[in-house]
Structures are given as structure tokens and as C-alpha cells.
Amino acid sequence: xxxxxxxxxxxxxxxxxxxxxxxxxxxxxxxxxxxxxxxxxxxxxxxxxxxxxxxxxxxxxxxxxxxxxxxxxxxxxxxxxxxxxxxxxxxxxxxxxxxxxxxxxxxxxxxxxxxxxxxxxxxxxxxxxxxxxxxxxxxxxxxxxxxxxxxxxxxxxxxxxxxxxxxxxxxxxxxxxxxxxxxxxxxxxxxxxxxxxxxxxxxxxxxxxxxxxxx
Amino acid sequence: xxxxxxxxxxxxxxxxxxxxxxxxxxxxxxxxxxxxxxxxxxxxxxxxxxxxxxxxxxxxxxxxxxxxxxxxxxxxxxxxxxxxxxxxxxxxxxxxxxxxxxxxxxxxxxxxxxxxxxxxxxxxxxxxxxxxxxxxxxxxxxxxxxxxxxxxxxxxxxxxxxxxxxxxxxxxxxxxxxxxxxxxxxxxxxxxxxxxxxxxxxxxxxxxxxxxxxx
Amino acid sequence: xxxxxxxxxxxxxxxxxxxxxxxxxxxxxxxxxxxxxxxxxxxxxxxxxxxxxxxxxxxxxxxxxxxxxxxxxxxxxxxxxxxxxxxxxxxxxxxxxxxxxxxxxxxxxxxxxxxxxxxxxxxxxxxxxxxxxxxxxxxxxxxxxxxxxxxxxxxxxxxxxxxxxxxxxxxxxxxxxxxxxxxxxxxxxxxxxxxxxxxxxxxxxxxxxxxxxxx
Amino acid sequence: xxxxxxxxxxxxxxxxxxxxxxxxxxxxxxxxxxxxxxxxxxxxxxxxxxxxxxxxxxxxxxxxxxxxxxxxxxxxxxxxxxxxxxxxxxxxxxxxxxxxxxxxxxxxxxxxxxxxxxxxxxxxxxxxxxxxxxxxxxxxxxxxxxxxxxxxxxxxxxxxxxxxxxxxxxxxxxxxxxxxxxxxxxxxxxxxxxxxxxxxxxxxxxxxxxxxxxx
Numbered sequence: 064x065x066x067x068x069x070x071x072x073x074x075x076x077x078x079x080x081x082x083x084x085x086x087x088x089x090x091x092x093x094x095x096x097x098x099x100x101x102x103x104x105x106x107x108x109x110x111x112x113x114x115x116x117x118x119x120x121x122x123x124x125x126x127x128x129x130x131x132x133x134x135x136x137x138x139x140x141x142x143x144x145x146x147x148x149x150x151x152x153x154x155x156x157x158x159x160x161x162x163x164x165x166x167x168x169x170x171x172x173x174x175x176x177x178x179x180x181x182x183x184x185x186x187x188x189x190x191x192x193x194x195x196x197x198x199x200x201x202x203x204x205x206x207x208x209x210x211x212x213x214x215x216x217x218x219x220x221x222x223x224x225x226x227x228x229x230x231x232x233x234x235x236x237x238x239x240x241x242x243x244x245x246x247x248x249x250x251x252x253x254x255x256x257x258x259x260x261x262x263x264x265x266x267x268x269x270x271x272x273x274x275x276x277x278x
Numbered sequence: 279x280x281x282x283x284x285x286x287x288x289x290x291x292x293x294x295x296x297x298x299x300x301x302x303x304x305x306x307x308x309x310x311x312x313x314x315x316x317x318x319x320x321x322x323x324x325x326x327x328x329x330x331x332x333x334x335x336x337x338x339x340x341x342x343x344x345x346x347x348x349x350x351x352x353x354x355x356x357x358x359x360x361x362x363x364x365x366x367x368x369x370x371x372x373x374x375x376x377x378x379x380x381x382x383x384x385x386x387x388x389x390x391x392x393x394x395x396x397x398x399x400x401x402x403x404x405x406x407x408x409x410x411x412x413x414x415x416x417x418x419x420x421x422x423x424x425x426x427x428x429x430x431x432x433x434x435x436x437x438x439x440x441x442x443x444x445x446x447x448x449x450x451x452x453x454x455x456x457x458x459x460x461x462x463x464x465x466x467x468x469x470x471x472x473x474x475x476x477x478x479x480x481x482x483x484x485x486x487x488x489x490x491x492x493x
Numbered sequence: 494x495x496x497x498x499x500x501x502x503x504x505x506x507x508x509x510x511x512x513x514x515x516x517x518x519x520x521x522x523x524x525x526x527x528x529x530x531x532x533x534x535x536x537x538x539x540x541x542x543x544x545x546x547x548x549x550x551x552x553x554x555x556x557x558x559x560x561x562x563x564x565x566x567x568x569x570x571x572x573x574x575x576x577x578x579x580x581x582x583x584x585x586x587x588x589x590x591x592x593x594x595x596x597x598x599x600x601x602x603x604x605x606x607x608x609x610x611x612x613x614x615x616x617x618x619x620x621x622x623x624x625x626x627x628x629x630x631x632x633x634x635x636x637x638x639x640x641x642x643x644x645x646x647x648x649x650x651x652x653x654x655x656x657x658x659x660x661x662x663x664x665x666x667x668x669x670x671x672x673x674x675x676x677x678x679x680x681x682x683x684x685x686x687x688x689x690x691x692x693x694x695x696x697x698x699x700x701x702x703x704x705x706x707x708x
Numbered sequence: 709x710x711x712x713x714x715x716x717x718x719x720x721x722x723x724x725x726x727x728x729x730x731x732x733x734x735x736x737x738x739x740x741x742x743x744x745x746x747x748x749x750x751x752x753x754x755x756x757x758x759x760x761x762x763x764x765x766x767x768x769x770x771x772x773x774x775x776x777x778x779x780x781x782x783x784x785x786x787x788x789x790x791x792x793x794x795x796x797x798x799x800x801x802x803x804x805x806x807x808x809x810x811x812x813x814x815x816x817x818x819x820x821x822x823x824x825x826x827x828x829x830x831x832x833x834x835x836x837x838x839x840x841x842x843x844x845x846x847x848x849x850x851x852x853x854x855x856x857x858x859x860x861x862x863x864x865x866x867x868x869x870x871x872x873x874x875x876x877x878x879x880x881x882x883x884x885x886x887x888x889x890x891x892x893x894x895x896x897x898x899x900x901x902x903x904x905x906x907x908x909x910x911x912x913x914x915x916x917x918x919x920x921x922x923x
Contacts, residue, residue, distance in 0.1 A: 066894045069443070077472075078413060078442075078444070080443065080444070080483055082480065110454065111449065113408045119453065119459070119462070126475055128466065129477070155832055205421075206427070207428035210852060213854065214850070217887035220887075226721045229723070232727050235728055236735075238728070238760070238764065241433055242433040243440075245432060249458030257722075258723055259718075259720050259722070261724065262774070263722035266776075271717060284705045286693075291653065291690070293659070294660075295658065297661065299662065302666075305664075324669075326664065326666030328663030330666050331669065346694045374599055396508075397516050420644070456652045457654065459651060460647060464649065499872070502908075502916060505904050506871045507904070508907075509875075509905055511876050512875060512876065513880055514878070514879050515879075541882075543880065545885075548889050549883065549889070549892070553839065556893070556896050584909070592825065634862070635851075635856035637857075637862055672863040672865075674866060
């Protein structure tokens with residue numbers, strides 16, 4: 064996800080990719096084939112194709128930007144005009160399997176088949192032979208730093224008022240996200256704005272605790 | 279959902295429908311018939327009928343507005359006074375099946391039966407023969423744009439600080455919503471407020487990456 | 494939940510009850526008996542009893558207020574000191590079954606037994622014979638009006654920009670809540686701040702739509 | 709969690725522990741072994757190890773702080789360099805079982821085995837023999853006090869406008885949290901800013917209610 068060693072064109076400090084997963088109805092049919100007969104549910108995917116994609120393309124055109132659209136083969140076959148609109152807009156069509164179905168990892172050959180069918184469909188419908196990518200993910204934050212910081216501050220202020228121990232529990236895959244690393248700096252800075260705070264490890268706390276209670 | 283070609287009365291730019299799904303207890307009994315004997319759970323539906331509807335009607339009357347109420351046949355039969363209050367208020371009663379039950383798509387005849395029973399009940403209870411509508415849906419946003427924009431800004435600022443690659447992944451059925459299209463414009467504007475940013479597609483990034491690492 | 498006909502003491506406009514469900518571990522053991530052997534999970538209930546209740550009582554004492562504590566019989570038996578602290582504080586102990594277990598509605602006698610065991614335990618442990626209450630509920634809001642209003646405004650502004658149809662879908666048990674009725678007034682006021690808006694029912698919209706397309 | 713009787717070093721009012729659960733892939737493999745063959749899912753754990761931990765260590769170094777990392781044996785075996793980075797940074801490595809698997813409480817011997825394997829792995833990989841800790845938990849707040857207070861205020865203002873009864877239902881394990889105790893004080897203060905408010909217990913309300921209706 065992050066690599067400082069890359070020299071982007073024009074000496075850019077950062078490269079920005081805008082990618083769109085054009086899953087259309089496959090997002091729901093891949094969960095439950097019966098959804099194919101449930102217009103109410105499918106209509107979400109229909110909305111993405113009918114209204115979403117054209118509005119996105121209109122916005123990108125107004126902004127003079129090229130983006131990357133991941134298009135499952137099924138989507139290309141069932142929404143050929145939309146897929147062609149994407150290509151006609153000069154955007155990149157990337158590969159996203161055929162049906163977006165969840166593949167049982169015990170049957171890797173099915174995954175290969177899914178990929179090949181997807182590639183074949185894109186080639187046939189819009190004459191595109193895309194490449195694939197793999198990137199490592201971390202859970203997307205659903206709250207801004209200001210929100211998490213406020214929760215922390217509410218908690219810390221009162222525990223400080225009582226006196227005692229504050230144990231801030233974190234998980235690397237979450238607090239390790241770029242935005243959360245910035246948050247960690249803010250939290251530490253906030254704690255340091257209080258007098259008489261002792262930062263300690265679990266062992267140090269346990270020892271002080273025993274010393275106080277065994278005495 | 280959006281159609282610019284319609285000429286609304288009085289040359290209005292936009293038509294606004296206020297619709298209420300008066301599901302009452304059916305929202306819970308349709309999920310699990312046993313809920314019919316669980317007062318604690320049903321009380322939510324009871325609240326909607328006993329307190330919610332009168333307060334809504336009072337508010338609409340004070341505002342001088344007419345709205346559309348979707349009333350399942352079961353609700354009309356079990357809350358006839360409330361259903362009559364809606365009609366007496368001059369509001370439209372629209373059709374919403376009979377029991378709100380989830381119909382197995384393999385038995386379309388049951389769906390027809392549900393619809394007919396619902397129509398029959400509305401006709402019998404309040405003498406109304408409503409029409410049905412079908413609209414395409416997209417997932418309703420649960421956070422305002424300012425919230426999502428702030429999360430994005432937290433993330434982008436720190437990745438920019440590190441330097442590297444920022445990949446913004448979007449889905450047409452979500453980002454394609456009217457409010458989210460406005461958000462997309464805001465996000466692009468925010469990114470453009472930083473110097474040395476390179477907007478690129480997946481292939482361009484992959485090529486720059488390879489060039490940097492194979493070298 | 495709301496009754497304007499009641500004359501509260503001292504001609505009060507509103508009566509305010511502070512109630513606490515002192516479920517302790519029963520909140521988890523009632524979901525899965527095996528949780529009784531899962532200290533990590535139970536510790537949440539332990540926290541409520543060990544830290545929560547004393548802090549609540551301290552706060553109520555500082556504020557000079559009496560509250561109502563719903564105490565399952567199991568809690569009274571396993572946290573007698575805490576239950577006595579509540580009584581000693583002059584607060585009301587109310588009835589909340591014995592084990593907080595979910596009763597299969599097909600076995601009402603079990604519910605009776607649950608209630609009687611709960612009453613018996615409270616009488617034995619703290620000598621209290623409480624009364625029960627029943628109130629109708631509606632889903633508790635998880636977002637403030639300002640949050641929902643902002644989401645609505647984001648959406649409406651952009652659809653207005655495009656022109657078309659805006660369909661606001663609501664549910665009586667949700668929008669009928671006191672806070673949401675206030676929100677409904679705010680939303681209508683916001684819409685009215687725009688020129689060229691047509692408020693219409695589903696039928697009126699369908700007719701204008703047909704007129705525009707059949708023409 | 710809170711203990712005022714402890715005398716922290718240097719007469720500190722509060723001790724602050726920064727702890728990190730370095731679960732890596734075990735967070736997902738412990739839920740479903742098949743996840744071990746799902747790169748898309750595992751990549752979250754990979755992110756925590758590959759990007760998260762180094763960024764956390766860099767931040768702690770910049771801040772001049774020592775923290776406590778809970779490392780399952782599996783993580784130590786599969787991310788030895790990362791685990792060594794933690795030790796090399798002068799941080800404490802604490803014990804977190806071997807595989808993070810959920811142990812059936814009916815088989816305590818498996819739990820013992822899990823713990824021993826975890827200890828053995830840490831000793832072998834980084835030569836550390838950590839201690840364990842046990843702390844009581846309460847559900848972590850996901851919204852700041854300002855958010856909950858606003859929801860309460862929206863609700864109270866309108867019920868006050870209608871007149872009637874306001875019943876604030878709370879749970880000790882939630883409202884008993886330090887931050888929520890502060891919130892309870894704020895809520896009471898807000899209610900007291902209104903004239904003609906009667907604070908009452910359930911029995912007092914029931915009596916006033918009966919008196920009004922039986923009359």
C-alpha cells in the first residue's frame with residue numbers, strides 16, 4: 064500500500080488511483096442465486112449500473128480525470144452499453160473475475176475458471192484484455208479521527224478525575240492505518256497535556272500494584 | 279429515481295414525495311411468526327400505530343401537506359381507526375402487500391395472492407383501491423458527506439506525509455448516489471489542493487512500480 | 494409513553510424516570526449458558542456490578558436523586574451487597590424476572606415461574622416486593638437529528654441540482670419518535686427553503702410521469 | 709480497572725498503559741481455518757504485521773515511549789522479525805495464547821495447552837518469558853458523549869414540548885463506564901435546566917398515573 068522508493072512521474076510525492084468496482088447485480092447474486100429473482104434487492108445493483116456509472120463518468124469527465132473500473136465478466140455481458148461507456152470515456156477496465164462468486168478455497172481450479180471466463184467476457188464485449196492487481200488491505204475506518212479522539216478524551220478525563228489506571232488497547236491492523244497513526248500521535252499529545260501521568264508497561268503496573276497491595 | 283425529462287406541474291424543478299411505510303407489527307411478525315406472542319418486540323410496531331401515526335398526521339396537518347402511506351392489508355385490518363385517520367386526513371393510501379411476509383421467489387403465485395389479499399383488505403376497511411409503484415433503490419447513506427470526507431482527509435493527509443500510493447476504492451451503487459456524487463467532487467477538489475499529486479490508473483501505477491523495482 | 498392527561502405532582506409538565514437494568518452477568522448467560530464459563534465475556538457484567546453500580550449510586554447521591562433499578566432475581570442472589578447498596582441508597586428496586594432468559598412464548602408457564610422466582614429472590618435477599626411495569630417501545634435513535642438532517646440535506650441539494658423526483662421514505666415507529674417528529678418539521682422546513690418545489694403523492698407523480706412519457 | 713489505593717511511582721495520579729494486540733492473521737484463522745487460504749481476508753492481518761507494527765514502533769520511538777505488545781505464539785513464529793523489532797525497541801512482549809483460537813470452555817486442558825504453546829513459542833523466538841494479566845471489561849463506547857447527549861436532548865426537548873413522561877433507561881455496564889458517568893451528570897444537568905420537571909420512581913409515576921385515570 065505504501066512504498067516510498069517508487070519514483071512517480073514528474074517527481075510526484077503521491078500517486079492517486081480512483082478505482083470503481085462495477086459489480087452491478089453480481090454483488091447480490093453471488094451471495095444468493097435466488098436474489099436473481101428478487102427485484103427489490105437487485106434494484107441496488109441496477110441503480111449502480113443505470114444511474115451510478117453515468118453520473119460517475121459525467122463527474123470524471125467534468126474533472127478531466129481517468130479512473131480504473133473493475134468489471135466482472137457477468138457485468139460486461141449484462142451491461143454492455145455501460146461497459147462501453149467506460150471504455151469510450153478513456154478509462155481503464157480492470158479484471159474482477161466473472162461472477163463475483165465466493166470461491167471455496169478447496170477448489171482453486173474454479174477460481175482459475177472464474178478468472179478466465181471474466182477475461183474472455185471483457186475481451187468479447189469491449190475488446191479489452193486487462194491486468195489484475197493484488198493489494199494488502201486493512202479494515203476501512205468508519206469514524207473520523209476527531210470522533211475517536213473525542214471518545215478517548217471523554218474516557219480519559221473522567222478516569223483522570225478518579226485517578227487510577229488507564230489501559231489503551233490497540234490493534235496494529237487498525238491503529239496502523241495511516242489515519243490512525245496520526246490519531247495515535249494526537250492521543251499521546253493529549254495525555255501529555257495532563258500533569259502527573261505515568262506511562263508504564265503491564266509489568267511495571269503489576270509490580271506497583273503488588274507493592275501497594277502486598278504491603 | 280431521477281428523470282429530468284418530466285415536466286412537473288407549475289414548472290417545478292423537483293417533485294417531493296413524503297411516503298410512510300405503515301408496517302405496524304407486520305415488520306416483526308413477517309420475520310418470525312412467534313413474534314406475534316412477544317409483546318416486548320411487537321411493542322415497537324404498536325408504538326408506530328398508537329403514537330407514531332397520529333403524531334405524523336398532526337405534523338402533516340400543521341404543515342398543510344398531503345403524503346402517501348403504504349399500508350399492508352394486515353395493518354388495515356388490525357388498525358382500522360388509524361387507517362381511517364390517514365384517509366380522513368386526505369392522504370393517499372398505497373398498496374404494500376398483505377402481511378409483509380418475505381415471499382419465496384420460487385412461488386410467485388404466493389406473491390400474487392399476497393397482493394390480492396392486501397388490495398381486498400384495503401378496499402374492505404377503508405374503501406380504497408390503491409395503485410402500486412416500483413422504484414430502483416440504492417443503499418441509504420448512514421453518514422453525512424462531512425463525516426466521510428473527514429475520514430478521507432485524515433487518511434490522505436497522513437499517506438501524503440509518508441509519500442506513496444493512495445487508492446480510493448468506490449462502488450457505483452454507493453458513490454453513485456446523488457449525495458455521494460457531490461462528495462466525489464469534494465474529494466477530488468481536496469486532493470487537488472495538494473502539490474505534487476499524480477492521478478493514475480492501475481496500469482500506469484503498475485508500470486511506474488515495475489520501472490522502479492526492476493531497475 | 495406519552496400521556497398529557499396525567500396531572501403530575503406540583504403541576505409538573507413532565508415526569509422523569511431514571512431506570513437502570515441491573516442485569517449483571519445474566520445479560521450474557523441468558524444468551525448462552527456456556528458464557529458462565531467465559532470470564533472474558535462475563536467480565537462485562539462483572540464490571541457493571543463491581544464498578545458501574547457504585548459509581549451510579551455515588552452520582553445519584555451527589556445529585557440528590559432517587560432512581561429505579563430493575564434487578565433480576567439471579568443478580569440479587571449473586572450480588573447481594575450491590576443490591577443492598579441500591580436499597581440503602583433509598584432507590585426503588587423493580588422486578589425484572591429471575592434469570593433474564595428468553596422465554597419461548599409457547600411455554601407461558603415458564604414465564605410465570607421466571608417471574609415468581611424473581612420476586613421470591615428479591616424478597617429473600619433485600620426484603621423488597623416490587624411491582625412490574627409495561628411500556629411500549631420504539632427503536633432508540635442512534636444518531637442525533639443534526640446527523641440525519643445533514644444526510645438528508647446532502648441528498649436533497651444534489652437531486653435538486655439535477656432536477657427530478659425526491660422520495661423521502663419513512664416508518665412511523667421510527668419517524669414517530671418524539672425527536673424524529675421534530676426532525677420531520679426541520680426537513681420540511683429545509684425543503685420549503687428551496688424555490689420551485691412540488692410536494693406530491695405517489696399518484697400525482699405517476700400521473701405527471703405518464704403524461705410526460707405517453708405524450 | 710480503577711483503583712485509587714495504588715501509589716504510582718512519582719506520585720502519579722494516573723498510570724497509562726499502551727497495549728497492542730499483535731494478532732496478525734490469527735484474528736481471522738482462529739475464526740475459520742479456511743481463511744488461511746483466503747489472501748483477500750488474511751491481507752488485513754498481513755497489513756498489521758507488514759505496515760502497522762513498524763509504523764507503531766516508529767511512532768513510539770519518536771515519542772520516547774515504551775508499550776506492551778500481546779503476541780500470540782503463532783504470530784511470533786510467523787513474524788519473527790516483527791516480534792524481534794518489538795523487543796529491540798525495548799517494549800514489553802506479553803502473552804496472548806498460541807493461536808488465538810476460541811477455546812470451548814468444556815475443554816479447559818486445551819486452554820492450558822494453548823497457553824503453554826504460546827509461552828514456549830515466545831521463549832524460543834525472542835527469548836522472552838512474559839506474564840499474563842486479567843482485567844474486567846465493559847463494552848467500549850463507539851460514540852462520544854456529545855453524540856449521545858445530543859440524541860438525548862433532541863428527544864427530551866420534544867417530549868417536554870408535548871408534556872408527559874420521560875423514562876431514561878440505562879445499563880450499569882454501559883452508563884457505569886467512566887466517560888458515561890460524566891455523561892449521566894451532563895444529562896441530569898440538562899434536565900434540570902428546564903422548569904416544571906418532576907423526577908420520580910416507577911412506583912411514584914404509576915401512582916400518579918392511576919390517581920389520574922381512576923379518578
